[in-house]
Amino acid sequence: MTLLAFHNVACDRGGRRLFAGLSFALRAGEAALLTGPNGIGKSSLVRLAAGLSAPAAGRIERGAPAALAGEAAALDLELPLAAALGFWAGLDGTRNRVEPALAAMGIDHLAEVPVRFLSTGQRKRAALARVIASGAGLWLLDEPANGLDTASVAALEAAIDGHRADGGAVLVASHVPVALPNAQDLRL
Numbered sequence: 001m002t003l004l005a006f007h008n009v010a011c012d013r014g015g016r017r018l019f020a021g022l023s024f025a026l027r028a029g030e031a032a033l034l035t036g037p038n039g040i041g042k043s044s045l046v047r048l049a050a051g052l053s054a055p056a057a058g059r060i061e062r063g064a065p066a067a068l069a070g071e072a073a074a075l076d077l078e079l080p081l082a083a084a085l086g087f088w089a090g091l092d093g094t095r096n097r098v099e100p101a102l103a104a105m106g107i108d109h110l111a112e113v114p115v116r117f118l119s120t121g122q123r124k125r126a127a128l129a130r131v132i133a134s135g136a137g138l139w140l141l142d143e144p145a146n147g148l149d150t151a152s153v154a155a156l157e158a159a160i161d162g163h164r165a166d167g168g169a170v171l172v173a174s175h176v177p178v179a180l181p182n183a184q185d186l187r188l
């Protein structure tokens, strides 16, 4: 089953063409690592994959719901962490996944701490826990290792491995090495 496919996609931003003719597909269990210099268009590609913007040319297919972890954590700063994640999980119908997601990212001890008190790395881990708890088949992770300590990068890698083993697919844009066994290499 194909979870994400780009067919001859072009992307324009601010009236400038960032890339064109891009085709790739992610099937169940697959991953792609997206790399390239600053400003080349990695985040723009991830936004296209999420359906947050439209391609200038070509076609994008999604075969499963997508969950995006980008620059902002998109969590209510005033709520305790578990409740902030629970808000999204409630919309996704996956409240039972919040606790295991917190544990997967090693932040279960912070469940009752308001999001505004979390450190940069803890917020990043919380944003990743939100994706893990979403139940979405397609994970779109834009610089997921930014601000993470070594143990948290390992936790992220383990979560990705588990998601792929469950038939999910993952697109990761990263400047920092993230171990993604047998991943497609997408270089912009």
Ligand SMILES: Nc1ncnc2c1ncn2[C@@H]1O[C@H](COP(=O)(O)OP(=O)(O)OP(=O)(O)O)[C@@H](O)[C@H]1O
Pocket (backbone or CB within 6 Å): 013, 014, 015, 018, 036, 037, 038, 039, 040, 041, 042, 043, 044, 045
């Ligand atoms: N809303 C926007 N309007 C106009 N130009 C934009 C907009 N968003 C991004 N751009 C431009 O599009 C280009 C690609 O940006 P993008 O964020 O996709 O790059 P990136 O490869 O993810 O970079 P980095 O490695 O620095 O995160 C940049 O030149 C950026 O200035």
